[in-house]
Amino acid sequence: MIRLEQVRRAYAGREAVAGVDLTVERGAFCALIGESGSGKSTLLRMINRLVEPDSGRVLLDGEDVRSLAPEQLRRHIGYVIQSVGLFPHWTVARNIAAVPALLGWERPRIEARITELMALLRLDPRLAKASPASLSGGQAQRVGVARALAADPDLLLMDEPFGALDPVTRTALQTELARIQRETGKTIVFVTHDMDEALRLATQVVVLDQGRVVQDATPSGLLAHPADDRVRDLLGREDRGLRRLALRPVQSVMRKPGPASAPAIAAATDCRAALSRMAELGVSVLDVQDEHGTRLGSLHLADLIAG
Amino acid sequence: MPRLRPDPVLLPLVGALCVTPLGFAFVTAARNRLVSGRPVALLEAAEGPAALLGLAGLALLALAALRRGPWLAIIAAALLMAALGWIAGDYATTLSASQPTARVSLGAGFWLMLGLAALCLVEAARQTGRAGTSLATALVAAILALLLLSGTLDQLSILREYANKRDVLGMALLRHVEIVGLAVLPTLLIGIPLGIACQRRPGLGRLVLPALGVVQTIPSIALFGLMLAPLAALAAWQPELARAGISGVGMAPAVLALLLYSLLPIASNTAAGLASVPEPVRDAARGLGMTPSQIFWQVDLHLAFPALLAGLRITIVQATGLAAVAALIGAGGLGAIMFDGLFTGALDLALLGAIPVIGLAVLADLLLRLASPRAIA
Ligand SMILES: Nc1ncnc2c1ncn2[C@@H]1O[C@H](COP(=O)(O)OP(=O)(O)OP(=O)(O)O)[C@@H](O)[C@H]1O
Ligand SMILES: [Mg+2]
Numbered sequence: 001m002i003r004l005e006q007v008r009r010a011y012a013g014r015e016a017v018a019g020v021d022l023t024v025e026r027g028a029f030c031a032l033i034g035e036s037g038s039g040k041s042t043l044l045r046m047i048n049r050l051v052e053p054d055s056g057r058v059l060l061d062g063e064d065v066r067s068l069a070p071e072q073l074r075r076h077i078g079y080v081i082q083s084v085g086l087f088p089h090w091t092v093a094r095n096i097a098a099v100p101a102l103l104g105w106e107r108p109r110i111e112a113r114i115t116e117l118m119a120l121l122r123l124d125p126r127l128a129k130a131s132p133a134s135l136s137g138g139q140a141q142r143v144g145v146a147r148a149l150a151a152d153p154d155l156l157l158m159d160e161p162f163g164a165l166d167p168v169t170r171t172a173l174q175t176e177l178a179r180i181q182r183e184t185g186k187t188i189v190f191v192t193h194d195m196d197e198a199l200r201l202a203t204q205v206v207v208l209d210q211g212r213v214v215q216d217a218t219p220s221g222l223l224a225h226p227a228d229d230r231v232r233d234l235l236g237r238e239d240r241g242l243r244r245l246a247l248r249p250v251q252s253v254m255r256k257p258g259p260a261s262a263p264a265i266a267a268a269t270d271c272r273a274a275l276s277r278m279a280e281l282g283v284s285v286l287d288v289q290d291e292h293g294t295r296l297g298s299l300h301l302a303d304l305i306a307g
Numbered sequence: 308m309p310r311l312r313p314d315p316v317l318l319p320l321v322g323a324l325c326v327t328p329l330g331f332a333f334v335t336a337a338r339n340r341l342v343s344g345r346p347v348a349l350l351e352a353a354e355g356p357a358a359l360l361g362l363a364g365l366a367l368l369a370l371a372a373l374r375r376g377p378w379l380a381i382i383a384a385a386l387l388m389a390a391l392g393w394i395a396g397d398y399a400t401t402l403s404a405s406q407p408t409a410r411v412s413l414g415a416g417f418w419l420m421l422g423l424a425a426l427c428l429v430e431a432a433r434q435t436g437r438a439g440t441s442l443a444t445a446l447v448a449a450i451l452a453l454l455l456l457s458g459t460l461d462q463l464s465i466l467r468e469y470a471n472k473r474d475v476l477g478m479a480l481l482r483h484v485e486i487v488g489l490a491v492l493p494t495l496l497i498g499i500p501l502g503i504a505c506q507r508r509p510g511l512g513r514l515v516l517p518a519l520g521v522v523q524t525i526p527s528i529a530l531f532g533l534m535l536a537p538l539a540a541l542a543a544w545q546p547e548l549a550r551a552g553i554s555g556v557g558m559a560p561a562v563l564a565l566l567l568y569s570l571l572p573i574a575s576n577t578a579a580g581l582a583s584v585p586e587p588v589r590d591a592a593r594g595l596g597m598t599p600s601q602i603f604w605q606v607d608l609h610l611a612f613p614a615l616l617a618g619l620r621i622t623i624v625q626a627t628g629l630a631a632v633a634a635l636i637g638a639g640g641l642g643a644i645m646f647d648g649l650f651t652g653a654l655d656l657a658l659l660g661a662i663p664v665i666g667l668a669v670l671a672d673l674l675l676r677l678a679s680p681r682a683i684a
Contacts, residue, residue: 050594075596085591089609099595147595157594 001026002047002155002189007056009042016042017053018211024204026154029181030189031198033234034208040191041159043208047189048077048157060155075099078148078156078186082163084140086132092143093128099151117146120180138169145177158190162197174201195234199223199243207231220247245271245304253304254288254297262287267296271304278304310374316430317372317380324365324387324423331416334395339408340464340653349416352398361390368427380431381439385446387424391417392454399462410464412655464655468648472659476644480663483640486558486630487667490565491623498570499615502577512578519571527632530567534560535636561633568629569622576618580611613679620675627668631660641667 002024009017017039024030032040045051046058049070058065065073086095093114094101100110118125121142132140141161148156161177162170178201181188192198198205199219207214207222207230215227223244226232235243248271262285265274274286284301332346333353353361364387371380399411432443453459460466469476505512522530538560542549553559584607592602634642641660648656 048594050590071596071598073596074594079591079594081587081591081594083585083587085585085587085589087588087592087606088585089606098597102596102601144591 001061002187003057003059003062004043004046005057005059007043007046007053007058009046009051009053015211017046019056020208020211020213022206022213022216024187024189026187027185028187028204029202030187030204030206031202032189032191032206032208033193033195033198034214036193038208039211040208042211044157044159044189044191047155048074048079050074071102075102075151076153076155078151078153078158080141080144080148080156080158080161082160084144086135086140086143086147088132090132091128092123092130092132092135095132095143096146096150098147103151113150117149120149121146121176137165138173141165141169141173142176145173145180149180154186156186156188156190158188160191160193163193170197177201195236196243196246199247207234220244223247242272242275245275246273250274250286250288250299251296254299255303256297257287257295258285258298261295262298264289264293265299266291274299275301275304312373312375314372314375314380317368317427320423320427320430321365321369321372324368324420324427327419327423328416331419332414333416333420334398334414335412336398336402337410337412337464338406340410340468340655341651343652344410344412346414347398347411349394349420353394354397354401357390357393357397360386361394364388364390368424371431372427377431377434377439378442380427381435381443381446384424384428384431385443385450388421388428388447389450389454391421391424392450393459396454396459396461396463399464400459403462410467410655411462412464465658468653468656468659472644472656476641476659476663479639479641479644479660480667482638483627483630483642483664483667486561486565486633486638486640487623487626489558489562490569490626490630491619494566494569494573494622495619497566498573498618499577501570502574503581505574506578506581516571516575516578519567519574522567523571527564527568527629528635530564531560531633531636534564538563556637558638560636561630561638564633565626565629569626572618572621572625573615576614576621577611580614580618581607583614584610616675616679620672623671623675624668627664627671631664 002022004020004022007017007020008015020039020043022043032043034040042051046053047060047065049058049065052066060073086092087098090098096114096117097110100113105113114128115125117123118128123139123142123146127135127139127143132143135143141164145158145161148158162173165173174197177188180186181201190201199222202219204216205219205222206216207227209230215222215231217225222231223235223240226235226240232240249267250265250269250271251267253271263277263281263283265277265286265288267288267290269277278284278286278301286299288296288299290296328349333349333351334347335344336347337344364383364385367383368380368387371377371383395411395413395417402409402411428443428447432439435442461470501515505515525533535556539554542554588606588610589602592606597605630638630640631642631645634640634646641664644660645657645664646660648654648658648660
């Protein structure tokens with residue numbers, strides 16, 4: 001569990017972080033979102049002491065981070081940045097092995113871990129001996145995430161990890177990250193500019209503005225009750241309704257299967273995609289089916305909109 | 308009839324090779340080593356099998372240039388280079404048989420033709436890639452060895468100078484390497500830490516690097532001169548030092564001046580190499596939990612290494628050349644032979660001093676280039 005208590009940090013008299021209180025529970029997926037310069041990176045980097053607060057405390061599992069040597073602390077916290085920062089003179093494998101090597105793991109254990117992580121991040125094993133310069137942006141970012149996960153830290157800090165990627169690669173990696181978080185139950189704090197990304201992945205969304213927390217809520221809480229106009233702006237005034245739909249799976253609003261058969265839609269779909277499908281086909285009823293084609297229920301436009 | 312596909316580089320070179328003998332003396336022949344000689348044209352000097360070989364080489368080269376045959380061009384150019392040496396050597400042998408004190412020196416025509424043939428060789432090797440380059444290198448080495456070992460060139464003036472000065476030349480070469488080594492080693496010990504300090508404290512860098520830049524602009528002779536007075540004073544003040552060989556003339560001022568010259572390339576390349584380490588890489592290194600010294604040794608130094616090596620290359624090549632000038636303040640080395648030849652008018656002796664200087668610089672450059680490709684670990 002992470003607790004920030006009244007942390008402040010000023011650069012040249014301007015407060016980058018101006019008195020933030022924040023709690024992130026164990027296993028949470030916390031998104032820090034806000035405009036450029038709102039203090040997201042500074043706040044994130046306080047957690048692993050890359051930035052020291054001028055005042056206030058940062059507690060990890062109740063322990064003040066200042067009581068630990070910064071290097072020791074960081075070796076037990078994963079760290080991923082937008083520009084990836086792979087070591088260009090090391091192979092992919094050695095990059096992934098960076099933290100285990102710092103921790104003095106045995107060679108076979110490191111090798112096994114590299115193989116395991118490359119599989120987890122769906123990296124071709126042949127890339128192990130490649131140089132970072134030969135990787136695509138998506139591959140490099142996967143290696144960056146693998147490197148952060150190498151020593152199996154409980155906490156992962158990510159600063160716009162997918163910011164520089166094209167939409168397709170980005171979505172693929174988001175899905176990957178969501179899966180890894182589900183499978184490993186790690187606590188993740190990540191910085192993003194992208195509200196869709198935050199709503200899609202996070203369990204907790206923290207909106208920052210000028211170094212202050214404007215709102216700290218669950219994705220649906222944020223959509224239902226935006227704290228003020230700044231949050232409403234971030235949510236996109238026109239898209240808010242659609243974004244709320246996106247958070248809801250179709251199964252939560254479907255009725256019993258009807259007698260007449262309608263066009264089919266997969267049970268894993270969210271309500272926004274279902275609405276889009278209805279508009280595309282010009283129908284107001286869809287048939288919800290599982291992957292075997294079994295009819296689970298029927299979805300009515302009126303229910304979608306009523307929410 | 309085979310199709311003509313003239314090579315745009317080789318053909319003009321072959322053309323130049325054909326007209327060069329008309330305008331420049333191939334060798335010069337003098338009564339003795341100190342008077343200036345009479346120009347001798349290629350057509351006058353060329354005789355017998357050597358002339359035939361030369362003609363064959365030129366004809367084949369022309370053919371290769373017209374039909375784009377880079378492999379043929381490599382062999383033809385090598386044959387031509389061999390023939391040039393053979394013709395000059397033969398002429399010298401014949402002349403000195405009748406007049407023992409006569410000297411035959413290589414003339415502008417010889418050097419030009421050799422240079423043009425070498426350019427043909429380089430171009431053809433470039434066209435054929437790695438295998439051609441190896442073949443060309445092997446051929447040139449074989450020809451040079453054959454000409455030297457067979458004694459064909461022995462009567463040329465430069466080799467007669469060499470025969471007289473063989474021992475001196477060996478000593479001078481060693482001395483030259485010693486001067487360069489004595490200057491470069493301390494330069495590394497001072498320059499690298501200085502470069503690191505300049506990169507870490509930009510204020511220091513803005514002060515030190517331009518100051519070293521100013522040193523570079525001082526002409527070498529002047530800097531050697533500037534070293535004379537303080538070192539002489541030092542030796543007078545501390546006789547111990549004088550007994551250890553430190554004085555206003557000789558090795559000490561030469562080494563000191565070279566050291567000052569060498570500091571800039573080493574320090575500034577070290578600083579530039581460190582500055583080129585991408586900030587995200589450092590941020591990641593810190594974020595993963597590397598200590599500052601681990602970041603320095605495992606990241607910074609590795610990434611700065613190519614720049615550092617480039618600095619070392621510049622330094623050694625520069626110091627090798629400057630050390631020749633240091634002969635003027637009594638440091639010895641190959642420069643002593645060069646100046647000996649220049650001041651007495653025996654130009655072949657000057658050449659004998661200059662060629663190894665060039666050779667040393669090229670060799671150092673080559674070796675350090677080979678060491679540069681950055682390996683991925
Ligand atoms: N090392 C630093 N030196 C000086 N100013 C800094 C430093 N780090 C951050 N700042 C300033 O603090 C403020 C907040 O920066 P921060 O990097 O935390 O913003 P951010 O929300 O991450 O922005 P972005 O989305 O552009 O990354 C900015 O005004 C920035 O200029
Ligand atoms: Mg940022």
